[in-house]
Amino acid sequence: MAEITFLEAIREGLDEEMQRDPNVFCLGEDIGGFGGAFKVTEGLQAKHGEARVIDTPISEAGIVGAAAGAAHYGMRPVVEMQFIDFVSCAYDMLTNYVATARYRAFLPCPIVVRGPSGGYVRGGPFHSQNPEAAFLHTPGLKIAYPATAEDAKGMIKAAIRDDDPVLFFEHKYLYRRIKGTMPPGDHVVPLGKARVAREGKDLSIITYAATVWKALEAAEQLEKEDGLSVEVIDLRSLLPLDDEAIVATVRKTNRVLVVHEDTVTGGLAGEITARINELCFEWLDAPVRRVAAHDVPLPYAPPLEDYVLPQTSDIVRASRWLAAY
């Protein structure tokens, strides 16, 4: 099996699901003939037709609303946000309408809203966001944020098959930099299950998406330079969170660093820290620490973006502090 990129893995997942289930269709801005801003859907319109890969007007609220209506009638729509930053335009539809539909009216709403997210690409404030925390607080939604090509494919397939609305974040820094060999057959990665990306015993880094790779780099450096054995947990799904995996790693290493690219205040790291306190406080040998982005809009200037976003060196420094505590 040949290696394919993270981006191609998502395309493969979409394609397989469209072949498997005629109710699956894609809609979004410029996803048809143009193949999408990042070319995730390239070739899908030619293969499945204009009725199943639909170019829409520029209205995120309208796209999500149309998808919700189709979902109520038994379809399984996959919405693309050209950049996930613009999901805020559909915030009302997602939080007030889609997330509550099953509760309010027994209306299943099996839609997937996917799109390129994240920074490290000199995208500036409108094209680098990580808005997961805004939706983390909305019961009724699920959130997936894969870090590997294998998970990207397996989880987009799981998201499409899920009977609840799923926000699917695709880190654009990983699109073409990360590659993987797809497992043969119908490769589905269940939502809600974290993954041990690296085994270790001295401290744990809990993270997701692009910072999984930074954490792995840091772990490598810490092993070489400090002799530290660092465990890295890739959460993969943010809603629901895999408490079992979090508790297991705390009980194993007793020292925890939570890392994410999203800004620190109100970010997922705070929620994880609170859960650790509630579930396994007596297993802590040090306070839980966070490494996350500064609370500022993401600057465009490269040195400033590097400063604001968490870097491998930040993770190394925090890990050393934790290990010495």
Place this chain on the structure above:
Amino acid sequence: MARIDVIMPQMGESITEGTMSRWIKKVGDTVKRDEPIFEISTDKVDAEIPAPNAGVLAEVIVTEGQTVAVGTVVARIETDASTAVAAPAAAPPAPVVGAQQVAPTAPGVPPAAPRAAKTAAPTPTGDESAEERLKRKSTPLVRKMVEDHNLDLGVIPGSGSAGRVTKQDVLTYLESGAPAPAAASPTPGPVVGAQHPAPAVSAPPTVPATAAVAAWEGDRVEPWSRIRKLTADHMVLSRRVSAHVNSLIEIDFSHVAGVRKKYKDDYAERGVNLTFLAFIVKAIADNLRKHPIVNAAVSGDNTVYRRDINVGIAVALDWGLIVPVIRHADELSLLGVARGVQDLADRARNKRLTPEDVQRGTFTITNPGGFGTYVGTPIINQPQVAILAVGAIEKRPAVITMPDGSDAIGVRTKGMFCMAYDHRVVDGADADRFLADVRKTLHAFPESQG
């Protein structure tokens, strides 16, 4: 001039902390030696604590409502009154200048602590109390480990930042075979430290974690009180460290019943209730001297033969079990023993026991027979080596050999003894010889002793 530390006393074996419930004296008050200066409460005992020396209460370190570890300095008494209160209170420890106080370079990214902290492994300093170490320099995990292994956090070298004791430090300490705080001395010495016997320091945690049990609808889930937790730990630990063997012997109390009947009213006039238990304690105490191996403790690979004969009596309270001790029971008359048993039981129920009352037991008696139980098989009260359970004393049919040599069935007052002993040091023959002697004493209890 001298300033004397007043410490949180140990209010019973396996008690590791106490709560300051009330200060009777305040700073500047003159106190006499043995005059109560504060009240404490623990899970087992509420008590007034007397001043160890005469002087002036110069400093109050632990305030009302605070719970502190046994051995923590709670106050200081100035024995030279002229300089007492003028002296400044001990300066609070300087704030730990940790890495977190340096401006971070990124939010949530603390600068790395100096690696030296890890390698230098500073040893604990003498001017820091156990409580300070516990508060500032331990983490939830370390506290749990220290409690599980019954260690003294104060003696474990810390290699973490600011001398903090880490998980690795505790593991290293355990591996090094450092002595546990209790039962370390091979000779009878003062009772020290937390009172789990801590047989082998490298032993796994006292109580193996049990699988979580799902509560069914309508069930009530009640978290353990501290006394329940301590009891649970102690029982499991005792079962694990001692090779329990039980020997049973039936005692004919008919003669004792006669003596008791004869003196009961006499004793009652003196305010003492003469019970069968008093006779039993007396008989046990009188025979322990002849059988020192039953009046012993185990410390590592040593047997500690106790000089003193101090008999503990298990008293059931609504909130748990406590074992107050009759000191030098072998030196007391039957009246003295009976009075001691009654006094300890009363004070246990009224929470008036002093620390000394529950320390230094060398042998334990438990008396479940009061409920009608035929007999029980008790668990040894560590670090002792034997415990006697007394069954119900009641009238039973018995085979009696008549003067002419023929046998007949008669009515006798009988009760069963079951002694559990630690076969590591007490052999079956030792235990059975001891029990036979006890039975002999009870069968022919001297009437003159009344």
